[in-house]
Amino acid sequence: MCGIHAVLSPAPPGPSHTHAHGLPAEIQRCLHARGPDHFGQAARAIHVVAAAAAAGPDGGAPLWSLRLTASVLALRGDHVARQPLVDRATGSVLCWNGEAWRVGGDRGKRGRRVDRGENDGEAVLKLLLAGGSARGLEGLLGAVRGVEGPFAFVYYDAPTETLLFGRDRLGRRSLVMASDGAGGVVLCSVAGAVAGGEVWKEVEADGIYALRIGAEVSRHEWVVGGDGADFVSGIGRFNRALPSERCKLAAGSSSVAMLREQLLESLRLRILDIPQPPSADGKTRVAVLFSGGLDCTVLARLGHDVLDADQGIDLLNVAFENPRVVAQLQKESNGNVPDFYEACPDRITGRRSFAELQKVCPGRAFRFVAVNVPYTDTQAHRQQVISLIHPHNTEMDLSIAYALYFAARGQGYCAEHPLPGSPPVPYTSPARVLLSGLGADELFGGYSRHLSAFQQRGYAGLVDELLLDVGRLGKRNLGRDDRAMAHWGKEVRFPFLDERLVRWAIGTPAWEKCDFENDEAATGVEAGKRILRLLALELGMEGVAKEKKRAIQFGARTAKMESGRVKGTTLIS
Template sequence: MCGIFCHVSKHRHVELSVEDADRLSRRGPDASRSHETTATAGGNVWLLTFSSSVLALRGSQTQAQPVVDEATGSVFCWNGEAWSFDGSRLTGNDTEIISKRLFHCVAARCVEEALIQVLSKIAGPYAFVFYDAKSSQLFFGRDGLGRRSLLISHGSSSNDDELTISSVAVSTGIKNAREVEAPFVYGIELNKPRLTINILPLIIQPPSINRTLPGPDAVLEDTPTAGATQDLIRHLEDSLLYRVEHIPTYTVLGQSAHPSRVAVLFSGGLDCTLLARLTHDVLPHDQPVDLLNVAFENPRVITARAAEQSKSGSTVAADAYESCPDRMTGRSSFSELTKVCPQREWRFVAINVPYKEFLEHKTTIVYLMHPHNTEMDLSITAALYFAARGQGEITSTSQLSEEDSPYTTTARVLLSGLGADELFGGYARHAAAFTRGGYEALIEELELDFTRIGKRNLGRDDRVIAHWGREKRYPFLDEVFVRFSLGLPAWEKCGFRPGKAVPKHFETTIVPERPEDLHPEKMLLRCATWQLGMKGAAAEKKRAIQFGARTAKMHGGRTKGTDLVTAIGDSADGI
């Protein structure tokens, strides 16, 4: 994980403000530096300022950024993880490997074509800025799914003589900052008097969804096939292997002598528990795994509960944190994990957030999630923000750890189940679509959700989580796994069947006696989790993070998810 800042202007080199420099360095606390250069071509002069910070997770040495090619003066800023290149796994420092390939492109007759060739062969999340000094061209973009944040904003004086590209919103252009859209590479020719952005599509586009429909005489089983279940487990294990292996150990003064390298954003629900369970199979058993579980003190919920207790005459007050749905689910799945996988030290980190503390951090959260600016964005990112901070009370399966003691995770890699709902039909609207129009309508809804995930979630979440110097990794959004899951027919993903009523969401978890009776949403994931011994987790309902952690409607009143929070600037979607 790294922080990227690039400013192009006809008037000035810029110096980051103290606040902007701090936000950038928080994303990459291991190294940072700046570089200034001038593009002079075609009678035009453009002043370029680059600044980057680095979170070192690859290779034996930290590669400081921006990377500058001494031969040509070209500049490269990289925020990503290149897991493989042209189908071959990359080992060592990927920044060094990719920068050398891009600097080699400078010698090509058509640098745009050579650049696209290189980027299209990368598997893994990334955002980048690359200045080709030889041709006076600036390129930038995000990977095909948009898994890393990159914002663009024009200067306030004119739309075409000043530009800022950055991982987070900065003061030089926050009012009109917007997400750089994937899956494209953008180019600017600096031999012209105005900044004109050209769009260069990547060669490899995300795969299309399988639109196959069952024939009129097809007889479908109640559950996905055993073959699909086994293929899911195999592909997810392969995805996890890339994301949990070879992570360097990081220690915090005064913390455990046995530091964790990997943590899971852990609500105790189906997706994250399946990831935790499979992580156990691919990670050496001597490495502890932290399970980060967040719960909020919600004044609205507390007031409503007090009113109910007053009516009923009850005097027993529920714990504001332990009564949160995700806390109860989290502890239940933690208990199940320790029974099924007793060989590992599991650390359940209970992260309790008082309402007062949320208010103290609210301005920072709103700034980081910008240009997203709704109450729903705030309720989701607040939970991710405090979960990623990783400060709570630990309950561990190891005798070496003190129970319920203050703890801050040392893990710099956080696993997330994001993408599972979009790929396997986990939202209520997927069930509604099937009820309305069968598999055809379900497929349309699945495709819509998946194609907008980068624009709606990924950049925003990256900005919030990386603030704590941690990197969020998405096993469900691995390129090979995505290709596998999109290629499955709809009935292999879900348990929705013609003529079979779709049950309503259940409020309590009832573990059935057989997998055929599991809830139909994300049935393939449920079958895999069941097969891996986690029957309780396989039966868990889908619950949005803002309701599970109780960050929704914290202020009371008639707040809607679409209501705007206090704005820090105007926003727009798309480049």
């Protein structure tokens, strides 16, 4: 995880008298927070040769300035790769934020895994240099298309005077852009004030963007060729087949076994070989954003199968003091002050699922971290959270971001010895890698609207609804979520959104994921995400397999803190 800031402007670089490093103070602070291990800058004065040639012999070479800034959270390789990454031979510069699990997979080739001890940003730079040298812009685009993993990047290719930037196919890392007020462009991992009053907007995850210095920005598709329009999120084709006879998804179904293998491989990429966190004993390097629900608990359970026996796993369970709910609880209890944190729905579910994990994985050091957030803390951090989620600006955005922001901070209480009556002790998780179960609902039919679509139009309706959800994964709020959680120097990873797992899931017929034609009595678990529920049963977690879907803002009680009449679409005041 890193922080990126780039300014391309039609003016020579000059000294700044208002901001250290030429950055607004708030943006610099947020970049440091995202990447505490290194902070660096690179600058280029660009004489646009192509533009001068087009203007004729008397036109002169227009001068542009480019300043690139990067902060680094070192999680890959055996050393800290100091960014921006500079190729001294060509003058090209890369700012890389994210993970390249595999590279070199363009044009139907299977990409290679980035080796243990190899830094992925440096590997991507080598591919960009080789691609650009051999085939110019097409070679650069091919190098980016061949990367599997969550990322955002800005790359200046000096030989072609081209600025390349973008986010991965699913938009799992943040990148926002704005005008600099002078005809140039600003790109950043976080939003902030811009000279000239221009506003920030998310860089879409719908392709790779290229800006030839002095020209217009162009967008290039993830998939090249006439069949590219059939690809969902640039990853694969959706299976729209309908069953010819009644089907039943059961524990022994091949798709359940395949899901287990896909998740295990996704987790191996994401939780093995994580460097030891600073100022920690190295026994806990991974934490799970843990509501106790189906998706996150299955990840924790399978993480047990992947990690070495001596590695701990922190379970971050967040609960808020919601004044409106507390007042209602006090009223119902005749004025007694209840333990409103323990009364939160996600806290109740979390402790129940934690107990089930301990039962099925007795040798694993799972640590349940009760992240209790007083209302005063919520108010104290309100402006910071609003700033981080910008340009998102609704009450729903804020309520979701509160939960992710405080969970990622990882400060709470736990029982050192999980025995009855053990007193909670203050604890801050040292883990710098967080796991999220996001994506399971879209892939496997976990929303109530999936059931409604089936009831209205059968499998044809269900297929259309699933295709709609998967197709807009890249337009989801993942950039917002990244900004909220990365502020604590943490990186969130999404095992369900691994490209290969997504390709397999969308290629699997709908009835092999959620067969709504069979009720709960037929299989023991409800139809929504039935494939994942059957996997939970196979893993020995019957209670988890039967957990109902609950939105994070209601489970943690961040929604409607002051008034029950506030709508989620209301703009933040």
